[in-house]
Amino acid sequence: MKLNYRIVIFALAIIFGISFSLPSLTQSEDGKKITLGLDLQGGLHMLLGVKTEEATKSRIKSITASIKHFSDRNDILIDGLSFNENEISFEVLDEDELSKFDEFFQDIEGIEVIKNRTSISLSLTPEEIIKTEKEAISQAIETIRNRLDQFGLSEPVVARQGEEKILVQLAGIKTQEEEQRARELISRAAKLELMAVDEDRSARVYNMSDSDAAEYGDIILTDAKDASIKYLVREIPILDGGMLTDASMGFDQNNRPLINFKLNAEGAEIFGDFTGRSVGKRLAVVLDGRVYSAPNINERIGGGSGQISGNYTVMEAKDLSIALRSGALLAPIYMMEKRSVGPSLGADSIKASLVALIGGFVLVIIFMMVYYRLAGVIANIALIANLFILLAVMSLFGATLTLPGMAGIVLTVGMAVDANVIISERIRELIYEGKSMHKAIEEGYANAMRAILDANITTLIASVVLYAYGTGAIKGFAITMSIGILASMLTAILGTHGVYQMLESRITKSKNNKLWFGIKG
Amino acid sequence: MEFFRYTRTFNFMGKSKLAMILSVIVVLASYAILVTKGLNYGVDFAGGTVVQVKYETTAPIKEMRAALKGNPLFASATISEFGSPDEVVIRMKTSSGNITTDIGDETRLALKGTGTFKVRRVDIVGPTVGAELKEKGIMSLFLAVFGILVYVAFRFEWRFAVASIVALIHDVSIALGMVALFGIDVNLDVLAGLLTILGYSLNDTIIVFDRIREGVTKGRNTELGEIINESVTRTLARTTLTSLTTFFVVFTLFMFGGEIIHPFAFTLLVGVVVGTYSSVFVASPILLWFGFDVKNYHVKLAGKAKREAEKQKMRDQFDGGIV
Numbered sequence: 001m002k003l004n005y006r007i008v009i010f011a012l013a014i015i016f017g018i019s020f021s022l023p024s025l026t027q028s029e030d031g032k033k034i035t036l037g038l039d040l041q042g043g044l045h046m047l048l049g050v051k052t053e054e055a056t057k058s059r060i061k062s063i064t065a066s067i068k069h070f071s072d073r074n075d076i077l078i079d080g081l082s083f084n085e086n087e088i089s090f091e092v093l094d095e096d097e098l099s100k101f102d103e104f105f106q107d108i109e110g111i112e113v114i115k116n117r118t119s120i121s122l123s124l125t126p127e128e129i130i131k132t133e134k135e136a137i138s139q140a141i142e143t144i145r146n147r148l149d150q151f152g153l154s155e156p157v158v159a160r161q162g163e164e165k166i167l168v169q170l171a172g173i174k175t176q177e178e179e180q181r182a183r184e185l186i187s188r189a190a191k192l193e194l195m196a197v198d199e200d201r202s203a204r205v206y207n208m209s210d211s212d213a214a215e216y217g218d219i220i221l222t223d224a225k226d227a228s229i230k231y232l233v234r235e236i237p238i239l240d241g242g243m244l245t246d247a248s249m250g251f252d253q254n255n256r257p258l259i260n261f262k263l264n265a266e267g268a269e270i271f272g273d274f275t276g277r278s279v280g281k282r283l284a285v286v287l288d289g290r291v292y293s294a295p296n297i298n299e300r301i302g303g304g305s306g307q308i309s310g311n312y313t314v315m316e317a318k319d320l321s322i323a324l325r326s327g328a329l330l331a332p333i334y335m336m337e338k339r340s341v342g343p344s345l346g347a348d349s350i351k352a353s354l355v356a357l358i359g360g361f362v363l364v365i366i367f368m369m370v371y372y373r374l375a376g377v378i379a380n381i382a383l384i385a386n387l388f389i390l391l392a393v394m395s396l397f398g399a400t401l402t403l404p405g406m407a408g409i410v411l412t413v414g415m416a417v418d419a420n421v422i423i424s425e426r427i428r429e430l431i432y433e434g435k436s437m438h439k440a441i442e443e444g445y446a447n448a449m450r451a452i453l454d455a456n457i458t459t460l461i462a463s464v465v466l467y468a469y470g471t472g473a474i475k476g477f478a479i480t481m482s483i484g485i486l487a488s489m490l491t492a493i494l495g496t497h498g499v500y501q502m503l504e505s506r507i508t509k510s511k512n513n514k515l516w517f518g519i520k521g
Numbered sequence: 522m523e524f525f526r527y528t529r530t531f532n533f534m535g536k537s538k539l540a541m542i543l544s545v546i547v548v549l550a551s552y553a554i555l556v557t558k559g560l561n562y563g564v565d566f567a568g569g570t571v572v573q574v575k576y577e578t579t580a581p582i583k584e585m586r587a588a589l590k591g592n593p594l595f596a597s598a599t600i601s602e603f604g605s606p607d608e609v610v611i612r613m614k615t616s617s618g619n620i621t622t623d624i625g626d627e628t629r630l631a632l633k634g635t636g637t638f639k640v641r642r643v644d645i646v647g648p649t650v651g652a653e654l655k656e657k658g659i660m661s662l663f664l665a666v667f668g669i670l671v672y673v674a675f676r677f678e679w680r681f682a683v684a685s686i687v688a689l690i691h692d693v694s695i696a697l698g699m700v701a702l703f704g705i706d707v708n709l710d711v712l713a714g715l716l717t718i719l720g721y722s723l724n725d726t727i728i729v730f731d732r733i734r735e736g737v738t739k740g741r742n743t744e745l746g747e748i749i750n751e752s753v754t755r756t757l758a759r760t761t762l763t764s765l766t767t768f769f770v771v772f773t774l775f776m777f778g779g780e781i782i783h784p785f786a787f788t789l790l791v792g793v794v795v796g797t798y799s800s801v802f803v804a805s806p807i808l809l810w811f812g813f814d815v816k817n818y819h820v821k822l823a824g825k826a827k828r829e830a831e832k833q834k835m836r837d838q839f840d841g842g843i844v
Contacts, residue, residue: 047650049649184621187620334618335617335619335620337650342641342642344639348779355773359777360769361770364769367769403782404710410771415766417763418766425759451732455724455725457672459723463716465661465716466661468664469660470713474709519526
């Protein structure tokens with residue numbers, strides 16, 4: 001027996017394969033492991049879309065609120081302040097005060113101002129709309145990520161997919177309730193608005209329609225706890241959640257959970273100004289379009305902090321404060337695709353595919369041994385090494401193993417022996433031609449090489465395309481197939497060649513072609 | 522053990538007409554099925570919802586149907602057993618965009634009272650995503666075929682490339698026909714199966730082509746038909762063996778791999794059989810019919826070798842500082 005470089009590389013590859021696949025096989029704590037895909041371990045996969053046009057609307061609304069605040073603060077009399085999809089308009093009563101707005105408008109980015117005598121109309125520039133929409137997407141990704149990071153699952157995935165889609169993957173969700181909670185946390189707009197109750201007309205709210213309210217610049221909102229209770233509030237909010245700096249869960253005197261929030265300096269100032277002016281009136285705390293409380297204002301409130309009380313459970317209050325803290329979604333999100341797999345189904349899939357893998361593996365191994373005898377054993381060693389290397393490479397890269405990925409491994413078992421079949425057939429042919437054992441082996445490998453390379457490269461082309469164009473679980477199939485093919489070239493071409501070279505003198509001496517190659521003569 | 526010992530050459534090309542007629546009939550039949558019955562697109566491509574439900578006892582399909590009746594959301598719902606009597610899938614053409622309460626939640630609510638069950642899987646694919654996946658899927662098939670075409674043309678000759686593509690189209694058409702015939706849901710996994718068939722069938726074809734190439738370049742025989750016959754005969758043992766091992770594993774996957782992997786395994790099962798057949802009886806005869814001229818190829822090869830030699834000579838001279 002002689003050592004040669006091929007057998008050394010083969011041995012190293014086997015050692016590499018075994019040692020790096022062990023952490024995954026034994027599920028040990030240390031070392032890099034293969035991640036199980038959502039379809040195998042259970043979890044939630046969602047592709048979310050963003051209603052970007054809503055971001056523009058809310059931008060318009062917030063500019064309107066600041067115009068209102070600016071004119072109130074500087075005692076400028078304006079009339080007919082209103083807004084629609086992409087336009088704000090109002091009239092300045094005193095022509096002399098028109099110029100006061102110039103500086104104010106300069107501070108607002110991306111607006112177009114059209115003045116017609118004393119009436120002013122504002123709109124966002126097309127570039128600003130695009131910018132706002134883009135920001136809405138980035139902000140949504142950032143916000144959802146922040147929220148999920150605080151949710152308590154390990155390694156949530158939140159990523160942009162394509163131009164305007166958001167991919168969310170949550171592995172290890174155990175129950176329906178947990179999934180529900182996660183979905184609520186993700187989708188919650190968490191838009192906090194402080195709004196003034198229209199006390200002059202409030203008594204008539206139950207007899208008003210939405211369009212009646214709109215005529216007065218009001219809107220009708222319902223109570224969060226009891227939908228039959230209605231409030232008539234001014235449409236332009238006093239301030240919104242954008243000025244929120246912190247939110248946390250607390251408890252009231254009766255030990256019921258509530259949410260404490262803090263406003264930034266600008267918010268605190270606006271809040272202080274408003275409460276100072278509106279003593280005796282009510283302030284509605286509105287979250288996602290529903291009124292949570294509408295306390296009476298007893299005095300000017302400085303310091304910029306407040307509370308939202310509701311019939312919360314501790315869990316709800318906690319999730320809500322997470323949502324408020326991570327910021328509101330600038331635009332609502334909606335679901336484009338959802339795949340949710342329960343952990344029990346994942347476990348069943350693992351079981352079934354393992355049965356298929358082991359079954360196929362045993363069949364192939366027995367078949368190769370019966371057909372090729374010792375040559376079959378050598379091919380089987382290569383096959384086993386191939387599997388270990390495949391697992392090792394996947395572990396090293398932290399690749400994700402999906403159900404189609406498992407199918408890819410099963411298929412690799414069937415196709416990886418192909419190279420050795422080709423080689424063995426070539427060697428058999430050369431032995432029949434009466435070549436010496438040395439020549440038969442060397443020429444057998446040389447002849448088989450081209451075919452194996454060409455055949456594998458074309459399969460690889462198909463796998464790469466599948467990886468590039470496939471989505472989700474299918475990518476896993478492409479990964480295992482590609483690595484399997486590459487590993488099979490190493491083990492089948494180089495590895496077994498080394499084994500034959502090492503054993504060559506023995507094979508020659510034994511003169512037993514039946515034992516070694518399963519043929520007569 | 523030996524299946525085929527090479528003692529004499531089988532006359533495959535003599536039978537090629539018969540094989541061609543068979544192939545044409547089967548392919549046409551596949552297209553007929555595709556046109557009349559059509560492909561049964563699953564949620565991945567058509568959009569819609571799949572809800573997989575497992576009951577503690579046998580699933581009460583009748584009661585489930587009654588529970589879903591009346592609600593327009595479930596108008597298109599079909600309920601079918603999935604692998605075992607206690608497990609079913611509900612397929613719907615509708616999807617929903619709401620995140621907190623989606624159509625899967627609605628289904629669970631509607632089924633309340635039909636027994637103790639667990640929702641094990643919910644797949645919802647909205648129309649835009651479905652259309653996108655379809656587009657991407659078709660694109661990937663074309664790209665794979667194109668990539669392979671270029672590679673084979675580069676490594677062999679254009680006629681080899683065209684012949685192998687014809688064989689691939691043959692295989693994929695028949696596989697699709699079978700998928701349509703058995704009403705299998707066409708989802709991403711079936712597409713992956715088709716792409717795998719591309720790779721696998723080509724694998725087989727290339728092993729045969731490699732022999733033909735070897736026979737053409739090394740042998741003295743210039744009769745292409747004879748070269749093909751000899752090449753196919755000599756690779757017959759390998760073709761059979763590899764097909765068998767692959768068939769074994771795909772078959773175990775089909776039998777034991779679980780219900781979810783079924784469509785994928787089915788596609789492959791068809792592909793392995795058809796792919797093996799096509800590499801012998803479709804790809805090679807086409808090569809013959811395209812009039813691949815061995816003598817001409819020899820001349821070309823000689824010319825190419827001469828040019829290479831001249832280039833090398835120039836390079837040597839250049840390196841030697843003569844020019």
